[in-house]
Amino acid sequence: MYPLKFNPILKERLWGGTKLRDVLNKPIENDITGESWELSTVKGDVSVVSNGDLAGISLQELINTQTNDLLGVSVAERFGKEFPILIKFIDAKQDLSIQLHPNDELAKKRHNSFGKTEMWYVMDADQDAELIVGFNKDVAKDEYANSIKNDTLLDLLNYEKVKEGDTFFINTGKIHAIGAGVLLAEIQQTSDVTYRVFDFNRKDKNGNLRELHTEQALDAIDYTKKDDFKVAYSTEKNEVNTMVDCPYFKTNFIELTENIKQDVTSRDSFTIYMCVGGSATVKNEFGEANLVKGETILVPALSKSIEIISSGAKLLEVTI
Structure with a gap:
């Protein structure tokens, strides 16, 4: 996996x-x-x-x-x-x-x-x-x-x-x-x-x-004016920056200038990476895959750690 x-x-x-x-x-x-x-x-x-x-x-x-x-x-x-x-x-x-x-x-x-x-x-x-x-x-x-x-x-x-x-x-x-x-x-x-x-x-x-x-x-429309749609998020490099955390998915922004490794033992969810800039290699205990802008990777939930190797990438990380 x-x-x-x-x-x-x-x-x-x-x-x-x-x-x-x-x-x-x-x-x-x-x-x-x-x-x-x-x-x-x-x-x-x-x-x-x-x-x-x-x-x-x-x-x-x-x-x-x-x-x-x-x-x-x-x-x-x-x-x-x-x-x-x-x-x-x-x-x-x-x-x-x-x-x-x-x-x-x-x-x-x-x-x-x-x-x-x-x-x-x-x-x-x-x-x-x-x-x-x-x-x-x-x-x-x-x-x-x-x-x-x-x-x-x-x-x-x-x-x-x-x-x-x-x-x-x-x-x-x-x-x-x-x-x-x-x-x-x-x-x-x-x-x-x-x-x-x-x-x-x-x-x-x-x-x-x-x-x-x-x-x-x-009967499905929300007719009220709301300013709840624009997402403010941090863009600190080489860190996992929370963008959206809702009942249906959680999305983080990660901009890399160096490699990072995450312990995901307690995550109990698959992890998705969408590459929105640059390139990276995503590794778990069972293998690795390369990722370039416009590509998506699914890391299975049984993974205990995820390593991302990159000198320049922008990723959206998605879990449940």
Whole structure:
């Protein structure tokens, strides 16, 4: 159970571009690739190991056969044989649709799914690139419904200019969208439940408008203005700096100019490293794997220590 790498699962999107290839060296074959799913057990999109003796085996198969060793006992007790988070890189050449995600209770009731709490780490942003996060004032439900009918929703939304390193926490119910020119890393609950409420009247390659979820969204939205989304975090070098610590995942920022070694005996969770800059080698007792910008590694939970060898890397470290 050495550090595991997986083949990226690439997704064409109406709004996608070429940065996944040009910046992160993903093997995309067209100019509208919007997402690279790095770690997934979503049905139909299950990650497959790409390195070492386990190459060719799916993440789900490893979880089924080596549950506690891979996930950790406490994670397995909580989530069974489901991988609890979904890891992606996203390239928005155009604005994404304006959307939100239901909470666990509503998602379970309507879709037999988890909700979708997520976070974004901006890796690259064109000049004046923006994100939409929340409302610019408290909005009444009727006011929101009228804005959908009158095509004035954009007037109610909060816009945030972004640059590399900016980090946002998107809790369930918060209306949001990734703006054109943004390349980011996304960490989220395992769920593909999204309520799309506005899509700029775009049509797909067959000339059809994409489905909107106007009625479903009404009871899922948080209509209050909140300034709880921008994440402030330390960037002290060669230290583990906490970014987000929520019930669904914990994410740390690590910028290395030298090697570090962590005792993770008591962690009882897998550890994920997303490389958002530079390069590193990640080692546990059973082996090692190299990591460059745009790559992701999963270190199984049975690891007692993790060593990261690097003279220059920026990593997002994710656990449960």
